[in-house]
Amino acid sequence: MKARIEQIVRKRKGLADVSERDVDVAALRIGRSGAADIHLADPRVRLDHAVIEGAEGRFEVRAVGDAIMLVDGRPTAVSVLERGARISVGPYELRVGEAPAGRDLAIAVELVDPFDAESAAALTPDMREIGRHLPERRLVAWVLSLVILVLFLAVPVIAALSPGVREATKSFRPLVAWSTGPISNVHRPIAENCSACHAKPFVQVENAQCLACHASARQHADPQIVDLGGLRCESCHKEHNGVRLATRADDGFCTGCHSAIAGVASNTALTNVGSFAAHPEFRPGLVADPVGPDIRRVSLASRPIESSNLRFPHDKHLRREGLRTAGGIVTLACASCHVPDPGGGRMRPVRMESQCSGCHTLGFERRFPDWTVPHGEPDKVRRAIAGLYSQLALAERRDVDRVRPDRQRPGESTPEERALREADRAWVEARTEEAMATTLGASGCGLCHATERTPEGWAVKPVRVSQEYMPKARFNHARHGTVDCGECHAAQNSSSSEEVLMPGIETCRGCHGGPVPAADKVASTCLSCHAFHAHPVPIRSAEAVR
Amino acid sequence: MQDSFLTYRDFLFLKAAGLVGLLAVVLYVGHTPMDVPNGGTWLGYGLGTVSFLLVLWLAWFGIRKRRYGSAKPLRGWLSAHVYLGSALLVLGTLHTGLQFGWNVHTLAYALMLLVIGSGIFGTVAYARLPRLVAANRGRQTPEAMVAEISSLDREARQAAMALDDRVTAMVVAASDRLELGGSLRRILSGREPSCRTAACIAHLEDLAAKGTLGLEEGAKLGTLVRLLYRKGELLHRARADLRYRALLDIWLHVHVPATALLIAALVAHVVSVFFFW
Numbered sequence: 044m045k046a047r048i049e050q051i052v053r054k055r056k057g058l059a060d061v062s063e064r065d066v067d068v069a070a071l072r073i074g075r076s077g078a079a080d081i082h083l084a085d086p087r088v089r090l091d092h093a094v095i096e097g098a099e100g101r102f103e104v105r106a107v108g109d110a111i112m113l114v115d116g117r118p119t120a121v122s123v124l125e126r127g128a129r130i131s132v133g134p135y136e137l138r139v140g141e142a143p144a145g146r147d148l149a150i151a152v153e154l155v156d157p158f159d160a161e162s163a164a165a166l167t168p169d170m171r172e173i174g175r176h177l178p179e180r181r182l183v184a185w186v187l188s189l190v191i192l193v194l195f196l197a198v199p200v201i202a203a204l205s206p207g208v209r210e211a212t213k214s215f216r217p218l219v220a221w222s223t224g225p226i227s228n229v230h231r232p233i234a235e236n237c238s239a240c241h242a243k244p245f246v247q248v249e250n251a252q253c254l255a256c257h258a259s260a261r262q263h264a265d266p267q268i269v270d271l272g273g274l275r276c277e278s279c280h281k282e283h284n285g286v287r288l289a290t291r292a293d294d295g296f297c298t299g300c301h302s303a304i305a306g307v308a309s310n311t312a313l314t315n316v317g318s319f320a321a322h323p324e325f326r327p328g329l330v331a332d333p334v335g336p337d338i339r340r341v342s343l344a345s346r347p348i349e350s351s352n353l354r355f356p357h358d359k360h361l362r363r364e365g366l367r368t369a370g371g372i373v374t375l376a377c378a379s380c381h382v383p384d385p386g387g388g389r390m391r392p393v394r395m396e397s398q399c400s401g402c403h404t405l406g407f408e409r410r411f412p413d414w415t416v417p418h419g420e421p422d423k424v425r426r427a428i429a430g431l432y433s434q435l436a437l438a439e440r441r442d443v444d445r446v447r448p449d450r451q452r453p454g455e456s457t458p459e460e461r462a463l464r465e466a467d468r469a470w471v472e473a474r475t476e477e478a479m480a481t482t483l484g485a486s487g488c489g490l491c492h493a494t495e496r497t498p499e500g501w502a503v504k505p506v507r508v509s510q511e512y513m514p515k516a517r518f519n520h521a522r523h524g525t526v527d528c529g530e531c532h533a534a535q536n537s538s539s540s541e542e543v544l545m546p547g548i549e550t551c552r553g554c555h556g557g558p559v560p561a562a563d564k565v566a567s568t569c570l571s572c573h574a575f576h577a578h579p580v581p582i583r584s585a586e587a588v589r
Numbered sequence: 590m591q592d593s594f595l596t597y598r599d600f601l602f603l604k605a606a607g608l609v610g611l612l613a614v615v616l617y618v619g620h621t622p623m624d625v626p627n628g629g630t631w632l633g634y635g636l637g638t639v640s641f642l643l644v645l646w647l648a649w650f651g652i653r654k655r656r657y658g659s660a661k662p663l664r665g666w667l668s669a670h671v672y673l674g675s676a677l678l679v680l681g682t683l684h685t686g687l688q689f690g691w692n693v694h695t696l697a698y699a700l701m702l703l704v705i706g707s708g709i710f711g712t713v714a715y716a717r718l719p720r721l722v723a724a725n726r727g728r729q730t731p732e733a734m735v736a737e738i739s740s741l742d743r744e745a746r747q748a749a750m751a752l753d754d755r756v757t758a759m760v761v762a763a764s765d766r767l768e769l770g771g772s773l774r775r776i777l778s779g780r781e782p783s784c785r786t787a788a789c790i791a792h793l794e795d796l797a798a799k800g801t802l803g804l805e806e807g808a809k810l811g812t813l814v815r816l817l818y819r820k821g822e823l824l825h826r827a828r829a830d831l832r833y834r835a836l837l838d839i840w841l842h843v844h845v846p847a848t849a850l851l852i853a854a855l856v857a858h859v860v861s862v863f864f865f866w
Contacts, residue, residue, distance in 0.1 A: 075750060075757070084750065085746075085750075086746045086747075086749050086750055086757040086758075086760060086761050087757075087761050089754045089757075090753070090754055158743070158746060158764075161736075161739050171769060171770035171771075171776065171831055173773060173777075173835045173838055173839055174838075174842070176772060176773040176776070177773070180841075180845050180846050181846075183846040184845065184846040184848075184849035184850065185849070187846065187849075187850050188849045188850055188853035189853075191696070191854050191857060192853050192856065192857060195693040195696070195857040195861070196856065196857040196860060199861065200860075200864065203864065203865070219691075219692070220691075220692050220693045220696075220861075221692065221693060221861040221864075221865060222692055223627070223628070223629070223690075223692065223694055223862065224627070224688050224690060225690070237865060241864075241865040241866070244864050245864060246866060248866065279623070281623060281624045281629070284624045284625050284627060284688075285625065289623060289624030289625070291623045291624075293621070293623070
C-alpha cells in the first residue's frame, strides 16, 4: 500500500501548515506508539489504535481490540474506506482524500481537539460556589415568608372573621395554629369554637362571654357593700395553660383587699385578715335571741354562750363508764348521735326520734309502760294522752248498756246515760291533766326542753340551734377523718349545752401553717377554707340590676 | 484574635448581654405568675416586647452593613449583634415559659433558634476558620493552586504517553476535569470519594510494587507518580480551601432567609395573640 499522509497543523489565525510524507507498507498502523505509521502523539490515543489494510482501490479501516474509533461520527469496528470518509481517533481526525498519481491512498491527519488544561480546570467553576447548589437566598426568604404570613396570619384572620370561611376550612382548622396551648378539660366542648370566648378582635375576653354559660356564677360580696364589677373573670381564671383550668389561688390576691378591708368596703362588718398567722379568732354565727330569728357573729375569744332552749350535757352522755339504760350499760361515742351527711362533709341535725328515743322513751303512765306520747307540740301530746285515758274509761264502764231503755228515739239519751258520760269525761280530764304535768314537767319534756305552764296550758319553748356556725368556711369532716373528734370539740367535759363547742383558729393552726408552712405543718391558703364566689347573688343578676 | 469583634472594647457587649440575660433569669425565677409561667403574664409580655424589638434591631444589622460610605467601622455593631443576639436566646426562651406546641408561636421560637444557631455557627466559623485558611494556603492562592494543577496535568499526560494504554487512560481521565467541588456534599466534606487522581496513584503504586517494570519504564513511571503526588496534595489543599470558604459562607444561607421568616412568624404571632386576646 502506497499512502500519502498529510499532517495538518492549525495555527492561531486559522492558517494551516501542511506537511506531506509518503509511506509504503503492507498495513498502515495508527497509534501513539513510536512504531506507528501514523503517529498520533496524544495520551487519548492508544499505542496501537487502528489499522488500514487492503489493496487495489479497496481499503478497510479496523479498530484494534476494543479501541474506540468513529467513522463519519459513528462508532465503528471495521469500515471500507470511501473517499471523504472522516475517521476519529482520540482527538485526531483522519480524512480520506483523493489519492494523487502513483499513490493508493491519501489521508489528511489533524488534531481537532487539543487538550487544554486551563479549560479542563475551568470546566465547572460555578459548581465550586455553594450558592450554585442552593436556592437563591432572597427568593427563599420572600416565598417562605409569604407562606408563613398566608398560612398563619391571613387565613386564620379570615377564618376568625367569617363563619363561612371557618366552615369551609373546617377540615384543616387554620385557627388551631393560633392556640397558645391546650384548652382546659372543662372547656373542651367549646375548644373548637374560638369565638365562644374571643368575641371581638383585639379585645380581651369579656365577662359576658363567661356568663353566657356560667349564669349562676356568684358574686364575691354584696355589690351594695363593695363593687367588684371591674374585675375580669379572666384575671383569675386563665385558659390555654393545660388540662387544668387555672384559678388564682395565692393569698396575696385575698389579702390585697382584706388586710385593710375598710379601704375597699367602708361599711363592711368584716375584720381585717393579713395572713393565716394573723387571722382573727373565728366568729361563729350564734343564736342571739332564742325566740327571734337573729343570728349574731360572736368571737370565740369572748367565750360566748348560745341559749338554745335545750338542755343537753355532753359530759353526762359521754361518760366513759357508760350509761345505765333499760337495755343494760351503753357507752356512747360522738358518732352515736352525730351522723355525717351523705357527702361526709357536714353533720346531719340531731333528731329526737332517731338519736334520743332509744333511751329517752316518752311514757307517762306507770301502769302502762307501753303508752307513749308523740314528740311534738303540747296539744298533740294532750290529745294522745286524753285518747288513751278515754279508751281506758270506755273499757272499764261497760254498764252503760244497763241504763239504756228498750225503746229510744234516735239522738235522744236518758238522764242516766248523760250522768254516766259526764262522770267519764271528768275522770279522763283529771287523769290527762295529771299526766300532762308529769310528761311536760321537769322529769319529762322538761328534762331537755324549757317548758312552762301558762294559763292557756303547757308550752315548750322552741329549740334554736345555729344550723351553720361558720357559713363562710368550707370545712369537710370527712377530710379530717383521721383526727379524733375530741381534738377539736371539747365535748367530753362540757356540762352545758350553752357552751359553744366550735374550735378556735388555734386548733386549726395545730396542723395548718399558711401558704408557706413550717416543716411539720400542712400548707393552706385562704382558698383552702374560703370560697371567692361566696355571695349568694349571681353575678349576672347583679349586673342586670345595675 | 486581638481586637476582633469578639473582644471589642474589652468584651463590652458580652458584659451587657450577660447582664441582660441575668436580669431576665432573676426576674423569671422571682416571678410568681398566677398559673404556670407563660407569655401572657406581665413578665411574659415584657420579655416578649423586648425580644421582638431586639429581633428587629438585630435584623437591622443586615441592612446597616450593606451601607457604604459609613466612616465608622462595623466591628462594634457586629460585636453587639453577636452578643445581644445570644442574649435573645435567653429572653426568647423565658418568654415562652417553656410552653411549646404545634402552633405559630412555637414556629416563631423554632425559627429564632435557627437564626441564633446559624449565627453562632457563623461566629465560630469567623473566629476559627480564617487562621486555618491561611495555614492551608501557605503562600499560594487557590487560583495559583488550580493553575499548578493544570500544568501538572499537562506534564502528567506527557509523561504517561510512553506508558501502557491503561495508565494513559487513567491519567487522561484524571486530568479531563478538575476534581474540585461539584456538589454541596463534596464541597462541605472536602473529600472526593471517587477521585480519579487518587485511583491513578493507587494503580501506579500497584504497578511499581509488582516490580515487573523495566528500568526505563520504571523511571518514566516514577516521574509520573511524582507529578501525581504533587497534584494530589494540591487537590487536597484546594478542597480544604473550598471547604473552609463554604463553611464561612453557608451559614448565611440559613441565617438571612431564616431571619426573614422569623420576622414574618413574629408578626403572625403578635397579631394572633392580640387578635384573640
